[in-house]
Amino acid sequence: MPGHRPLITGIGAGVLALGADYLAHALFAVPLLPEQAGFLLLKVLPLSAFENMLKALGVLARPLLLLGATVVIVALYAAATLLGARLLPRVYVVGVTALAAVVGAVVAIMAFSPGDSAIGVAVEVVLLAATIPVVDRVLDGLASPGTVNADRRILLRNLFYGAVGIAVLGIGYANVRRFTTALAMREGSRAPSEVTNVNDFYVVSKNLGGDPVVDGATWRLNLPTRSLTYQELLAMPAQPLELTLECISNDVGGTLISNGMWKGPRVTDVLALTTVPSNAVWMLMESTDGYTESFRLAELTPDHLLATHLNGAPLTPQHGFPARFLFPGHYGMKQPKWVTRIRFSNSDQPGYWENNGWDERAIIKTMSRIDRPADGAAAAAGSIEFGGIAFAGSRRISGVELSWDGGRSWQAANLEAEFAANAWRFWQLTTSLPAGHYRVSVRARDGEGTLQTSKTAGTLPNGADGYHSITLDLA
Numbered sequence: 001m002p003g004h005r006p007l008i009t010g011i012g013a014g015v016l017a018l019g020a021d022y023l024a025h026a027l028f029a030v031p032l033l034p035e036q037a038g039f040l041l042l043k044v045l046p047l048s049a050f051e052n053m054l055k056a057l058g059v060l061a062r063p064l065l066l067l068g069a070t071v072v073i074v075a076l077y078a079a080a081t082l083l084g085a086r087l088l089p090r091v092y093v094v095g096v097t098a099l100a101a102v103v104g105a106v107v108a109i110m111a112f113s114p115g116d117s118a119i120g121v122a123v124e125v126v127l128l129a130a131t132i133p134v135v136d137r138v139l140d141g142l143a144s145p146g147t148v149n150a151d152r153r154i155l156l157r158n159l160f161y162g163a164v165g166i167a168v169l170g171i172g173y174a175n176v177r178r179f180t181t182a183l184a185m186r187e188g189s190r191a192p193s194e195v196t197n198v199n200d201f202y203v204v205s206k207n208l209g210g211d212p213v214v215d216g217a218t219w220r221l222n223l224p225t226r227s228l229t230y231q232e233l234l235a236m237p238a239q240p241l242e243l244t245l246e247c248i249s250n251d252v253g254g255t256l257i258s259n260g261m262w263k264g265p266r267v268t269d270v271l272a273l274t275t276v277p278s279n280a281v282w283m284l285m286e287s288t289d290g291y292t293e294s295f296r297l298a299e300l301t302p303d304h305l306l307a308t309h310l311n312g313a314p315l316t317p318q319h320g321f322p323a324r325f326l327f328p329g330h331y332g333m334k335q336p337k338w339v340t341r342i343r344f345s346n347s348d349q350p351g352y353w354e355n356n357g358w359d360e361r362a363i364i365k366t367m368s369r370i371d372r373p374a375d376g377a378a379a380a381a382g383s384i385e386f387g388g389i390a391f392a393g394s395r396r397i398s399g400v401e402l403s404w405d406g407g408r409s410w411q412a413a414n415l416e417a418e419f420a421a422n423a424w425r426f427w428q429l430t431t432s433l434p435a436g437h438y439r440v441s442v443r444a445r446d447g448e449g450t451l452q453t454s455k456t457a458g459t460l461p462n463g464a465d466g467y468h469s470i471t472l473d474l475a
Contacts, residue, residue: 005143006085006092007078009135012164014077017100017131018070019167021124022174030120033104033128034069036111041065042356062207063179070171081132093136101129116290135160188258190371191389191426194419195242196258198311203318204247204256204332206352212288212338216322221306222341223274230322234308236265241305241326242420244391248331248353248362249459253369253468257391259423262326264307267300271342280344285325285351288338293351295327295334297344303328303422306339328422329394331362331463359462364393366452368400368427368444368468375470381435384474386413387428388442396447400427404440404472407454413442433474441469 024030042065045053053061080099084092108121138160142153188202205211221228240263247256271283276297283300285293305326308315315321320337327334333353354360368390373379390397396418401410413429443452456466 005139006081009093009132009139010078010081010096011074012139012160013081013132013135014074015164015167015171016135017077017128018073019170020127020131022171024123024127026174028120028123030123030127031108031111031116033107033124034066034073036107037069037073038062038065039111040107041069060179063175067175070175077132093133097129097132100132101125104128187255190255191259191424194259194423194426195261195311198260198313198316198319201258201260201310201319202245202247202256204249205318206291207289211318213317214288214322214338219322219340221270221323221339223270224343225274228270228273233265233306233323236269238263238308239266239302239305241303241307241328241422243326243328243422244424245332245335246364246367246391246393248333248358248463250367250464251459252367252456252464252466254464257367257389257424259419260310261312262305262307263309263312264305264323264326266302267304267306267325268302270306271300274342277344277346279346282345282348284343284345284349285336285339286341286343287336288340291336291338291352292349293325293334293336294345294348295325299327301328329364331364333358334362357461362462364391365463365465366390366392366395366397366444366446366450367464368442368452370402370440370442370468370470373470373472376473377470378473378475381474382432383430384433384472385428385430386440386442387426388468389424389426390442390444391424392444392446394422395450396421397425397444398447398449399445400425400442401444402429402440402442404433404438406439407441410443433472435474438472438474439469440472441467443467 018033021030021033025032025035057064077096077100080096081092084096084099088095104125105121108116108124112121138156141156142160188196189200216230219230221233240261242259242261244257244259250256267283280297282294283297285295306323307320307326308323310316310319315324320339323339324337325335325339333351336351348360350360368388370386370388372385372387386402388400390400397415400413400415402413403410411429411431413427416426416428418425443454445451452467453465454467457464
């Protein structure tokens with residue numbers, strides 16, 4: 001073992017440190033180093049690289065990032081001890097311990113979020129650094145026959161490798177749960193009905209470590225001059241709102257869009273329960289998971305809700321129980337879930353996604369999508385029925401057109417009756433087409449008469465642009 005001593009020290013300390021960090025994160029909400037490292041990586045990645053990663057890996061991007069960061073951190077523990085043993089053989093344990101503490105503290109400070117605490121950061125740093133001298137001391141006992149008798153040495157060895165094994169299993173279990181959570185993050189359905197079933201509603205989350213599950217009995221909405229319990233929030237006059245939510249990451253033709261029947265008190269009624277400073281311009285929101293967002297007070301309307309219900313039932317944990325904000329006309333990133341605190345400011349404090357390169361305003365762009373027939377479908381020539389959705393946020397939809405001749409001509413589709421001012425609109429068009437190969441495109445006009453742009457753009461930084469198209473083979 002002497003020749004491999006630094007390597008075993010580094011790997012053992014890294015695994016045990018992260019195992020303890022994962023456990024403390026799960027039990028006491030102590031910050032998690034791999035999650036913090038992943039967050040910092042996303043902040044420095046070029047927007048194009050981040051977008052390509054999301055497209056290539058989809059919902060698995062974040063759990064893979066967490067797992068990758070975990071493996072890299074253990075490897076760095078091993079590399080640091082090997083290099084330290086070579087350069088400073090007599091004091092490398094002290095040096096690597098100090099390095100782990102400093103790096104852990106720097107990363108924690110740089111990735112600090114409103115949900116973190118100074119005590120939690122201190123605990124995290126201790127866990128990351130303290131395992132190194134502990135592992136070194138254990139290995140000293142195993143390497144020195146005269147220190148302990150054979151039976152105690154065997155027990156010590158078994159305890160050490162058992163602890164490392166348990167830590168590996170714990171880390172593995174935590175990451176499997178995160179993959180399960182990611183797979184549960186789903187795209188919406190292809191709009192078979194006006195209202196999306198809660199189980200088919202799209203779900204997107206920032207949380208590498210899994211979404212929070214909030215206890216309604218202990219939850220509080222903290223306002224500057226008071227706090228509200230869940231029961232007090234439910235006792236307030238509730239306003240219904242039919243609203244389509246769309247993620248700013250929704251690609252052209254994508255399904256990160258769903259429509260629901262929401263209910264909850266008006267934001268203006270909630271703010272009437274506290275004192276809003278006369279010079280306040282922005283409302284600042286914080287959530288249980290550390291998510292932050294901001295909204296201009298001047299833009300609040302009676303349609304802006306603090307929702308407690310979706311489709312007639314209390315919000316599920318995935319959709320923000322006990323309460324989430326709804327701000328019609330904006331992408332989902334502006335509508336935080338699991339909200340716990342409201343503050344006011346005369347200056348903006350950009351939210352979580354804005355700090356990662358996304359647009360501050362996040363105004364919904366006009367979109368349209370072909371849902372019927374399916375892309376690449378083969379059918380008999382003759383009567384073909386097209387159908388789909390269009391959405392422009394609060395601007396509503398005034399028209400939808402289709403083209404199957406490369407955009408040389410456009411045919412007006414029939415709009416179904418409007419469900420609500422802030423809901424998607426269904427359209428359909430039945431026409432007769434001869435045999436051949438077709439590329440069919442769709443475009444929409446919003447309620448102001450502005451035509452959806454044909455110029456293709458990715459989702460970053462302010463939402464995708466371009467016409468959705470499908471191919472169709474008729475024989």
